[in-house]
Amino acid sequence: MSVKIIAPAICLLADGPASGAGVAVSGGRILATGALPELLAQYPEAMVEHWEHEVLMPGTVNAHNHSFQSLLRGIAADRPFLEWRDESLYKYSPKMRCRDIYTGALFAFAEMMKCGVTTVCDFFYLHNEGTAGDEAVIQAAHDLGIRLVLARTMYDWEGAPAGYVESIQDAYANTKRLMQKYPGGMTKVIPAPHSLHAATPEMVQAGASLAREFGTPFHIHVAEERFEVEQVKKQTGLTPLRFLDRLSVVNDAMKIIHGVWLDEEEIAMLGAQGGSLIYCPSSNMFLADGITNIPAYLRAGAPIALGSDGACGNNRISVLEEMRMVSILQKAKTCDALCVNYHDAYTMGTANGGRVLDEPIGQLLPDYYADFIGIDLRDLSMQPLSQGGQLLPNIVYSLQPTAIRHVVVNGRTVMHDGQFSLIDTAELLSRIKETMAYLEA
Ligand SMILES: [Zn+2]
Secondary structure (H helix, E strand, O other): OOOEEEEEEEEEEOOEEEEOEEEEEEOOEEEEEEEHHHHHHHOOOOEEEEEEEEEEEEOEEEEEEOHHHHHHOOOOOOOOHHHHHHHHHHHHHHHOOHHHHHHHHHHHHHHHHHOOEEEEEEEEOOOOOOOHHHHHHHHHHHHHOOEEEEEEEEOOOOOOOHHHOOOHHHHHHHHHHHHHHOEEOOEEEEEEEOEOOOOOHHHHHHHHHHHHHHOOOEEEEEOOOHHHHHHHHHHHOOOHHHHHHHOOOOOOOEEEEEOOOOOHHHHHHHHHOOOEEEEOHHHHHHOOOOOOOHHHHHHHOOOEEEOOOOOOOOOOOOHHHHHHHHHHHHHHHHOOOOOOOHHHHHHHHOHHHHHHHOOOOOOOOOOOEOOEEEEEOOOHHHOOOOOHHHHHHHHHHOOOHHHEEEEEEOOEEEEEOOEEOOOOHHHHHHHHHHHHHHHHO
């Protein structure tokens, strides 16, 4: 199989930045990383690609998104949560056909690719047409060339639009069929019981048992809003994580999203039982949810990854942006400049994304998928770099998407010099226009 070596100005290896280093790639995987002369000696037949002004770093991992929500961006902004939900999500999403779902996903994934995302986890719950909507999302990821983990939502709260809702039996069977069809690689499907306010305890347990059967993670929104805590307490006498523990689903497969309103004891329990957090700081700010107690999660040893959440509740969909936000928001809350440093934030947006999705991504290591990005060091947002130590702080705190020149997923260049390789931007724009004309008619 042919080998390609990428030779950037600097390589952000797992143990830190290295000048004169590169990455050897073959068959969609990283073969080796290290000093260029050694790589060239090891693979003399390799084709060499020079990224002379760029730093090569792992692609970022967007561990939580709802792709169709990109179509609803800017609608019902600045409203209380329930009003926002009714006037944007509940008003438009029931009308979405598979072609609209495809357009929304292509739109969302393309925009996040421009922001340096190479893997996205799409928490997807529009099931008007059974699994055809899931397949539309998968097709969009395929056509763009981004890696996808589809967190297939299991939802049985009847108060929501009918298309979100499935019986436990249907949700289980449909999710299982997709998990069998897409076990990993460029597309993996995992179960995602929506939340304690939108899935019955039996549905949550069905999702957790699918995860156990297939050895995958499962994702669930937990305590995003105070109303969920009040509701669960009223119904069960317990707070959300304590109730989930009573259902025997708090384990290392469980990846909770948001976790804003868990108390310290619950956070400690999550960590002790191996669970993880997917944190969406900008979304929590935009939707006025509150501020997650990140220092408590760090103390509990729970891995933390980052998500953008849907584009109508953020409204950006960049993980580099979330790296900046997790650090500066937590500093503002705690008045402690050291509580989340740039290195922590970078790890959350890269390596920890791989951990919560259980995929070999987010680090430049042999046998990991060849998913990485090239950042132009000449972009003003990356300057100055007079001392070696500025590189990572600049990536986390000042980088603008204009700096991202290359995106490589599975060894294939899917964005070159800021242009998509596999899709046409003008065509995407006309698709968005056509979909919006239909949805707003
Ligand atoms: Zn969400």
